[in-house]
Amino acid sequence: MTQIHGVGIGLGVAQGPVARMAAPLPAPTDEPSTIGAEAETARVREAVAAVARELEARGEQAGGTAQDVLEAQAMMAEDPALDDEITERLGRGVTAEWAVYDAFASFRDLLTAAGGYLGERAADLDDVAQRVIARLRGVPAPGVPDPGHPFVLVAPDLAPADTALLDLGQVLALVTSDGGPTSHTAILARQKGIVAIVGAADAAELRDGDIVIVDAAAGVVTTDPSAEELDRAQRRAADRAAAASAPITPGALADGTTIPLLANLGNAEGATEAVELGAEGVGLFRTEFLFLSSAHAPTVAQQRESYEKLLAAFRGKKVVVRALDAGADKPLAFLNDAHEENPALGLRGLRALRANEDILREQLTALAEADAAVSAAGKSADLWVMAPMVSTVEETRYFVDMAREYGIRTAGVMVEVPSSALLADRVLRHADFASIGTNDLTQYTMAADRLLGSVAGFQDPWHPAVLRLVAEVGAAGRAVGKPVGICGEAAADPLLAVVLVGLGATSLSMAPTALADVRASLLLYGLDDAQRIAEAALAADDAASARDAARAAAASTQKETQ
Numbered sequence: 001m002t003q004i005h006g007v008g009i010g011l012g013v014a015q016g017p018v019a020r021m022a023a024p025l026p027a028p029t030d031e032p033s034t035i036g037a038e039a040e041t042a043r044v045r046e047a048v049a050a051v052a053r054e055l056e057a058r059g060e061q062a063g064g065t066a067q068d069v070l071e072a073q074a075m076m077a078e079d080p081a082l083d084d085e086i087t088e089r090l091g092r093g094v095t096a097e098w099a100v101y102d103a104f105a106s107f108r109d110l111l112t113a114a115g116g117y118l119g120e121r122a123a124d125l126d127d128v129a130q131r132v133i134a135r136l137r138g139v140p141a142p143g144v145p146d147p148g149h150p151f152v153l154v155a156p157d158l159a160p161a162d163t164a165l166l167d168l169g170q171v172l173a174l175v176t177s178d179g180g181p182t183s184h185t186a187i188l189a190r191q192k193g194i195v196a197i198v199g200a201a202d203a204a205e206l207r208d209g210d211i212v213i214v215d216a217a218a219g220v221v222t223t224d225p226s227a228e229e230l231d232r233a234q235r236r237a238a239d240r241a242a243a244a245s246a247p248i249t250p251g252a253l254a255d256g257t258t259i260p261l262l263a264n265l266g267n268a269e270g271a272t273e274a275v276e277l278g279a280e281g282v283g284l285f286r287t288e289f290l291f292l293s294s295a296h297a298p299t300v301a302q303q304r305e306s307y308e309k310l311l312a313a314f315r316g317k318k319v320v321v322r323a324l325d326a327g328a329d330k331p332l333a334f335l336n337d338a339h340e341e342n343p344a345l346g347l348r349g350l351r352a353l354r355a356n357e358d359i360l361r362e363q364l365t366a367l368a369e370a371d372a373a374v375s376a377a378g379k380s381a382d383l384w385v386m387a388p389m390v391s392t393v394e395e396t397r398y399f400v401d402m403a404r405e406y407g408i409r410t411a412g413v414m415v416e417v418p419s420s421a422l423l424a425d426r427v428l429r430h431a432d433f434a435s436i437g438t439n440d441l442t443q444y445t446m447a448a449d450r451l452l453g454s455v456a457g458f459q460d461p462w463h464p465a466v467l468r469l470v471a472e473v474g475a476a477g478r479a480v481g482k483p484v485g486i487c488g489e490a491a492a493d494p495l496l497a498v499v500l501v502g503l504g505a506t507s508l509s510m511a512p513t514a515l516a517d518v519r520a521s522l523l524l525y526g527l528d529d530a531q532r533i534a535e536a537a538l539a540a541d542d543a544a545s546a547r548d549a550a551r552a553a554a555a556s557t558q559k560e561t562q
């Protein structure tokens with residue numbers, strides 16, 4: 001048995017034989033064209049249009065987020081700037097294949113150099129190039145294999161066009177050697193609830209037919225597993241299926257302590273599914289997605305429309321909207337134009353908003369107007385607004401005071417930086433609530449860039465140093481009677497969710513697909529149990545021992561109650 005490590009998406013576990021994605025097409029050579037520039041141009045035009053139409057058709061078939069991604073790819077194929085680049089190369093007398101290959105490669109370099117969200121779109125562009133070149137050569141585009149039985153798909157990375165139409169009856173799990181947690185493979189796998197591990201560099205060693213266990217919760221692919229391991233994985237998969245079909249009840253511990261279970265959303269369109277999966281409100285609305293694809297900030301009216309949709313979908317429920325969190329992993333050209341050596345430590349989150357205060361004021365205006373409009377229509381939700389990346393008490397006051405100026409009733413801060421966690425008692429004198437972003441809190445506590453594969457091992461919210469900081473915030477919240485939510489990925493880990501509640505979290509927010517597992521897990525323990533399990537984790541030396549200690553404490557709690 002050997003283990004391959006990567007970043008798990010979701011909590012699923014699956015097993016089966018590997019089938020590898022076909023290798024990409026060999027790169028064209030820059031030999032001169034034998035048919036002339038005009039004929040080559042006609043070939044490119046036909047191929048680009050055919051690929052764009054095919055991507056759109058696939059999008060229509062897939063629907064949802066996948067459709068947006070595929071339509072964006074179709075637009076990439078027909079991008080006029082790219083067309084100019086191709087035409088310029090054809091003018092030099094090369095073949096259509098080479099012109100497409102070389103022009104796309106130059107665009108790819110630009111995206112990769114931009115890094116962050118744009119950098120992760122490079123794989124989308126590569127896929128479009130491969131499809132156009134395959135069309136020019138008259139060969140099928142490289143894609144998902146079809147071995148004739150269910151399989152674990154292993155690939156360097158998956159193009160959105162492939163992920164969108166995966167036959168979920170055949171694909172048991174996905175393992176990619178490239179890509180991070182914000183790649184499209186990860187986003188779409190999360191959306192479709194596919195068991196997936198991304199960024200597992202050693203996955204390149206897996207061979208067709210190898211039997212593997214893919215454990216997304218642990219981020220581990222086990223090759224050559226024993227019968228006992230296969231059995232255990234099977235039982236876990238069955239438990240998950242049972243949790244998914246259990247009745248949807250409000251989040252609560254076994255002793256009746258209520259722990260509202262909320263959704264993390266990036267757009268209002270995700271609301272219906274979140275409600276169906278039992279979200280009791282929204283714990284984190286990431287407003288960046290409204291801003292990411294435009295060259296300038298959306299207008300107040302555009303923002304208001306989106307916030308109104310969101311608030312109306314959660315009528316009578318709590319909706320926590322986060323002010324724009326630009327910078328580092330989510331760079332925005334119009335906000336983060338300064339070149340910074342360490343953007344994660346730079347002008348990001350509330351700092352960037354403060355430096356561009358009109359954007360913050362416009363966002364608060366849009367939120368207040370949306371709140372008033374839905375209330376007037378009798379569909380009011382309970383709007384809470386919070387600032388990202390707050391690192392001082394003074395910043396807390398700045399944000400809360402400004403939110404009040406706009407009539408926002410409940411204004412809080414995200415605790416994502418150790419300084420805010422350590423001073424949580426003072427932060428909470430001013431803020432109405434705190435919401436702990438464990439993704440960034442882990443990054444800053446462990447000094448490990450959350451986007452960097454080489455330090456991914458440090459990015460583990462189970463680390464007792466992170467848990468101690470959560471405990472500080474929990475204790476401060478309890479002392480002043482103010483809510484402390486969790487909205488980082490940690491809340492979606494069923495056992496860690498229990499630990500976080502034991503440390504004082506009063507609500508948990510996560511990707512809606514994780515709600516069922518967390519709901520089922522909370523129901524196994526009372527508050528005393530959760531505190532005991534949390535104590536065990538806190539007393540460990542490192543993340544792995546904290547996880548083991550919590551598992552052992554949880555198992556003994558369950559034995560006692562049997």
Ligand code: PEP
Nearest residue numbers: 437438439440487488489
């Ligand atoms: C976090 O940092 O945990 C968080 C929820 O914010 P984001 O992942 O959007 O940075």
Ligand code: MG
Nearest residue numbers: 416437439440
């Ligand atoms: Mg964050």
